[in-house]
Amino acid sequence: MTDKDMLFDYLLRLGDNSLILGQRLAEWCGHAPMLEEDLALTNIGLDLLGQARMFLSYAGEVEGNGRDEDRLAYFRDTKDWRNLLLLEQPNGDFAMTMARQFFFDSFQYLQFEALSNSTDERLAGIAAKSLKETTYHRRHSTDWIIRLGDGTDESHERMQRAIEALWGYLPEMFDMDAVDEAMVVDGIGADVAALRPEWDEYVNGVLTEATLTRPEDSWSVRGSREGKHSEHLGYILAEMQFLPRAYPDAKW
Amino acid sequence: MVALATYNQIENILALVKDPEIPVLSIADLGIIRRIETGEDGHPIIAITPTYSGCPATEVIEADIASMLKLHGITDFEIRMEISPAWTTDWITAEGRRKLAEYGVAPPANKGKAALLGQEEIACPQCHSKRTELVSEFGSTACKAQYRCLDCLEPFDYFKCV
Numbered sequence: 139m140t141d142k143d144m145l146f147d148y149l150l151r152l153g154d155n156s157l158i159l160g161q162r163l164a165e166w167c168g169h170a171p172m173l174e175e176d177l178a179l180t181n182i183g184l185d186l187l188g189q190a191r192m193f194l195s196y197a198g199e200v201e202g203n204g205r206d207e208d209r210l211a212y213f214r215d216t217k218d219w220r221n222l223l224l225l226e227q228p229n230g231d232f233a234m235t236m237a238r239q240f241f242f243d244s245f246q247y248l249q250f251e252a253l254s255n256s257t258d259e260r261l262a263g264i265a266a267k268s269l270k271e272t273t274y275h276r277r278h279s280t281d282w283i284i285r286l287g288d289g290t291d292e293s294h295e296r297m298q299r300a301i302e303a304l305w306g307y308l309p310e311m312f313d314m315d316a317v318d319e320a321m322v323v324d325g326i327g328a329d330v331a332a333l334r335p336e337w338d339e340y341v342n343g344v345l346t347e348a349t350l351t352r353p354e355d356s357w358s359v360r361g362s363r364e365g366k367h368s369e370h371l372g373y374i375l376a377e378m379q380f381l382p383r384a385y386p387d388a389k390w
Numbered sequence: 391m392v393a394l395a396t397y398n399q400i401e402n403i404l405a406l407v408k409d410p411e412i413p414v415l416s417i418a419d420l421g422i423i424r425r426i427e428t429g430e431d432g433h434p435i436i437a438i439t440p441t442y443s444g445c446p447a448t449e450v451i452e453a454d455i456a457s458m459l460k461l462h463g464i465t466d467f468e469i470r471m472e473i474s475p476a477w478t479t480d481w482i483t484a485e486g487r488r489k490l491a492e493y494g495v496a497p498p499a500n501k502g503k504a505a506l507l508g509q510e511e512i513a514c515p516q517c518h519s520k521r522t523e524l525v526s527e528f529g530s531t532a533c534k535a536q537y538r539c540l541d542c543l544e545p546f547d548y549f550k551c552v
């Protein structure tokens with residue numbers, strides 16, 4: 139891989155994370171447990187979509203093959219996607235959606251904080267802008283973890299079940315492969331492995347306040363950095379990509 | 391440098407462009423016009439910044455600026471989107487804050503990071519009571535949160551700090 143290929147891949151990871159989670163949140167539109175939450179989930183999804191556009195536009199320019207943000211979003215197949223497996227997992231119940239959001243917000247907050255010091259000015263600018271939004275996202279999901287965890291018997295049980303169901307997807311966030319290592323050496327990327335202690339501290343604090351039990355590290359899955367995904371991604375893409383693939387020249 | 395006459399002219403024209411979601415505010419009040427400068431071949435460049443990454447108003451604003459300039463006979467110009475430094479509600483002008491309050495939207499508490507962390511005191515735009523409570527951090531648009539006044543009981547939008 140050349141330096142250019144690595145930067146392209148790195149930007150896809152960042153953009154795909156935001157885009158796939160944003161798409162998942164959009165599925166809640168009109169279905170959330172209450173109106174305020176419907177607005178919140180779709181607003182957060184919109185922030186993520188905006189972030190994805192900035193990352194994917196930049197990725198397309200780095201690649202230099204004339205692919206723009208739309209081309210990258212709508213005309214790549216599953217094996218070319220680089221989003222974390224966690225983010226393509228189904229919404230499930232509200233507890234599941236919030237657990238996924240909380241784990242990722244807590245990660246993305248630290249990742250963007252680190253990337254806002256990137257030697258790549260454009261990347262630093264996107265991260266600094268997005269960090270402000272992620273600060274709100276993390277506060278929102280944190281509030282829900284505490285409210286549901288330290289809520290009724292049923293909400294507590296469902297929240298505990300959700301964090302256990304997702305726990306094995308979390309180690310992948312902190313993996314460092316050759317691309318990550320190269321980006322860190324160049325001062326472009328974030329050392330995500332080094333973010334783990336701070337993430338643990340924050341997450342543990344919230345779980346404790348929520349009276350939830352931190353699950354054992356008994357299982358883990360990974361593969362997104364090589365384009366190996368769960369079966370869910372294909373269905374997301376089928377829905378998201380249908381229109382531009384069926385009508386490639388459609389404009390609105 | 392853009393010639394002074396043109397600069398003032400463009401500034402006056404831009405003051406006519408309204409925020410599509412809060413039409414009492416001009417885009418100048420919002421603080422999203424970052425610079426007006428001259429390109430290499432002499433045409434003016436207007437640098438603007440988005441409020442939120444996914445704000446759907448951003449593209450509308452771009453189109454509105456273009457059509458307002460054309461309406462005033464300026465056809466050779468460039469609009470540039472700049473995301474860095476990131477927009478902050480601190481850039482909303484005093485005039486903008488006054489207009490927001492009159493419109494019934496509580497203006498952002500001008501306290502930077504403390505506000506971003508939620509340590510702020512929001513006054514009701516109707517009765518000015520400071521006894522208010524947060525209903526949801528996310529409102530009708532990306533930039534607003536929902537509040538409720540505990541004295542006059544009116545719900546209201548708050549333009550949240552970033």
Ligand SMILES: [Zn+2]
Nearest residue numbers: 514517539542
């Ligand atoms: Zn009031």
